[in-house]
Amino acid sequence: MIFIMSISVISVIGADVEFEMITKTLVNDIYPTQTAKFEITLLNPLDTEDEFKINLGPAAKWSFSADPVSYLSGITLDAGEEVTFYVTIKASGDGLSYGMQSFPLIIKSKISDISKEETLQLLLRNPTPPTKTYMPSVSFNVDVPDKIDPRQDVELKIHLINKNPLNIKELVISVRSELYNMDRIVALEPLGNKIETFKIDYADDLEPTDDIITVKIKTGDVEFTPSSKYVSIVPYKELIEDKVIEKSFLKKTRNYKYTNDGNVADTQKVKVKSSLLLGLFTKTTPKASIIKDNEGRFYFWEFELMPGEEKTVQVTRNYRPLVYAIILIIIGTIAYFLFRSPIVLRKEAKVLKVEDEGISHLKVLVHVKNRANKAIDEVKLIDRVPQIANLDHGFDVGTLHPDKVIRHEHKGTILKWEIKTLEPYEERIISYAIKSKLNIIGGLGLPAAIIKFKGTGKKLKKCFSNTITAK
Numbered sequence: 001m002i003f004i005m006s007i008s009v010i011s012v013i014g015a016d017v018e019f020e021m022i023t024k025t026l027v028n029d030i031y032p033t034q035t036a037k038f039e040i041t042l043l044n045p046l047d048t049e050d051e052f053k054i055n056l057g058p059a060a061k062w063s064f065s066a067d068p069v070s071y072l073s074g075i076t077l078d079a080g081e082e083v084t085f086y087v088t089i090k091a092s093g094d095g096l097s098y099g100m101q102s103f104p105l106i107i108k109s110k111i112s113d114i115s116k117e118e119t120l121q122l123l124l125r126n127p128t129p130p131t132k133t134y135m136p137s138v139s140f141n142v143d144v145p146d147k148i149d150p151r152q153d154v155e156l157k158i159h160l161i162n163k164n165p166l167n168i169k170e171l172v173i174s175v176r177s178e179l180y181n182m183d184r185i186v187a188l189e190p191l192g193n194k195i196e197t198f199k200i201d202y203a204d205d206l207e208p209t210d211d212i213i214t215v216k217i218k219t220g221d222v223e224f225t226p227s228s229k230y231v232s233i234v235p236y237k238e239l240i241e242d243k244v245i246e247k248s249f250l251k252k253t254r255n256y257k258y259t260n261d262g263n264v265a266d267t268q269k270v271k272v273k274s275s276l277l278l279g280l281f282t283k284t285t286p287k288a289s290i291i292k293d294n295e296g297r298f299y300f301w302e303f304e305l306m307p308g309e310e311k312t313v314q315v316t317r318n319y320r321p322l323v324y325a326i327i328l329i330i331i332g333t334i335a336y337f338l339f340r341s342p343i344v345l346r347k348e349a350k351v352l353k354v355e356d357e358g359i360s361h362l363k364v365l366v367h368v369k370n371r372a373n374k375a376i377d378e379v380k381l382i383d384r385v386p387q388i389a390n391l392d393h394g395f396d397v398g399t400l401h402p403d404k405v406i407r408h409e410h411k412g413t414i415l416k417w418e419i420k421t422l423e424p425y426e427e428r429i430i431s432y433a434i435k436s437k438l439n440i441i442g443g444l445g446l447p448a449a450i451i452k453f454k455g456t457g458k459k460l461k462k463c464f465s466n467t468i469t470a471k
Contacts, residue, residue: 019044019052019109021116026086028122035090036122042084042107044077051076051110058102061093089122092186098126127349134164136222138171138188142215147234147248150263152201158196158215174216179206187371205263205307206237237262239305250319257312260305271298272315281322285314339465342372343422345451349444349470358439362470366449368419369427376422376453383449385413385434392433399431422453443471 044050052075056064066072067086077083089103101122108115143157156175162168168188175182175198182198213229243256245313262264274282274290274297288299301313345467353361366383370376385391391413393403404416417430436444449465 018049019046019114019116021107021113021118023105023118023120025120028120029466030122031124031127032091032096033126034089035088035125036120038089038105038120040085040086040107041082041088041104042075042077043082044079044227046111047079048111049076049078050112053108053110054302055106055108056087056103058088061089061091061096061415062101062103063092064088064103065089065090085400087120091124096124100124114332125220134166136166136168136215137163138168138219138224138225139163140215140227141219142213142227142229144213144229144231146201147232147332148238150206150233151204151236154200154202156198156200156213158198158217159193160186160188160196160217161193161267162188162191168219171219172322175211175213176216177211179211185263202233204261206233207263207307212291235262235264237266239266250323252317254315255312256315257310258305260307261312263307265304265306267302268301268311270301270313272313274299275295277318281317281319282318283318285316288313288315301430310395324371333376341461342370342376342455343451343462343463344369344371344455345381345449345465347383347449347465349446349468351470352433358441359436359444360439361435363431363433364446365425366430366465368422368430368451369425370422377420378423378454379419380452381417381419381430381449382452383415383432384411384447385415386446387412388438388440389434389436389444394433394437396431400428402432406468420468443469445469 008394016121020043022041022043026037026039027034028036028038042052053356054072054075055068056072064072065088065178067088071085073418075083075085101124103120103122104117105120106115106117109118128154139161141159141414143159145154148154158173160171167190171185171188173186173196179202180200184196184198186194186196195387209232210345211233213231213233214226215228216226216359217224238261240259240261242259244255246253246255254272256270256272258270272288272292276297277295279290282299284299286301288301291298291300299315303311305311345368346369348365348367350363350365351359351361352363353359364383366381368381387410387411391405400417400419402415403418406414406416406442408414415432417427422428446468451463451465453461453463
């Protein structure tokens with residue numbers, strides 16, 4: 001039902017008289033069994049009483065009435081009085097013409113003899129309108145972002161508008177692209193509109209690409225013009241770093257795990273603080289290069305990660321070899337001092353005479369030192385003069401003479417000294433001279449001297465001096 005509200009104001013001004021009529025539409029959209037209703041307001045602005053006559057119609061197949069009904073025969077208003085009443089119009093016969101209807105309303109003043117006219121209009125509707133068949137007519141538009149981040153949920157919205165008073169019970173929506181397909185059946189009310197939302201879930205590691213989304217809509221055999229949208233899957237980089245530290249005795253391993261959680265290849269540069277000293281105890285896997293900058297010394301790796309690829313860099317700092325080496329040194333030092341010979345034997349030679357650019361006479365010095373803090377008894381020193389030389393029996397004053405001198409056919413001359421006791425930290429120098437049988441050019445090699453003594457537990461021990469070449 002349509003209600004049309006209208007207000008009309010008519011003023012009539014004469015030389016001596018004027019009055020005012022106002023009409024207001026209350027109900028004017030009716031069916032044959034219903035009643036139209038209008039509100040009328042009259043104002044008598046005169047200083048005296050006036051009478052007004054109402055004239056409606058006549059109109060065939062229509063009946064008119066007023067409220068109050070007595071106003072149809074006339075209305076008397078005192079000076080300055082205002083009155084409001086109602087006029088009703090109703091169909092009273094068959095064969096009416098449907099549509100807009102107009103009826104003149106005339107009100108006349110008795111004193112001024114002036115009439116005012118207003119047209120009352122109403123819409124008479126056909127209670128049984130003819131059946132009309134409509135073809136489906138649907139318009140739609142597609143809303144989707146132009147650039148899509150595959151990590152985020154994407155909504156594709158389709159706005160549907162039914163342009164006819166046709167109830168569409170099955171409207172088929174088809175969404176097609178290179179990456180996905182979706183279908184949905186919906187209903188659409190007469191002249192209705194609605195928004196259908198499709199949620200698109202892309203794989204997070206979907207590589208950057210361009211795609212065309214095509215939306216098709218049909219009902220029955222009627223298919224509407226498709227709509228296409230061009231979208232782009234945008235590239236993004238997301239590198240995840242996971243650091244795990246493993247500790248054990250004097251050893252620490254740092255594992256740096258890098259995962260490319262983006263959808264494009266990414267080059268990763270890794271720097272781990274180091275130093276020249278720490279580098280002695282550090283191992284890297286894979287092997288790192290060394291770089292230096294204003295911040296110091298670093299291990300450096302550079303590698304490319306494809307989408308979804310992961311790589312682990314390992315830095316192991318191990319102090320165990322250092323500790324083991326220190327322990328071995330300590331043990332070795334202790335063992336050395338525990339098991340070393342308490343007697344130090346050193347041999348040297350001095351050339352006394354050179355003839356025809358060859359050595360003819362030299363002096364041999366043998367240093368015997370007790371480096372222990374206790375005396376050593378029954379020490380025997382043995383030295384040997386090579387076959388190429390002879391012992392000079394002219395020993396220096398104060399030197400210890402050999403107890404035995406033995407000539408050997410092949411070994412040369414063997415000298416033996418017996419020292420009864422070597423006091424703690426006592427050092428003795430034994431010297432003797434030798435003469436070469438021939439002038440020696442280049443150098444004379446002298447064998448090592450040997451010293452024998454009784455060690456702990458009365459076990460016989462030996463100690464050798466160095467060998468020398470006299471030049």
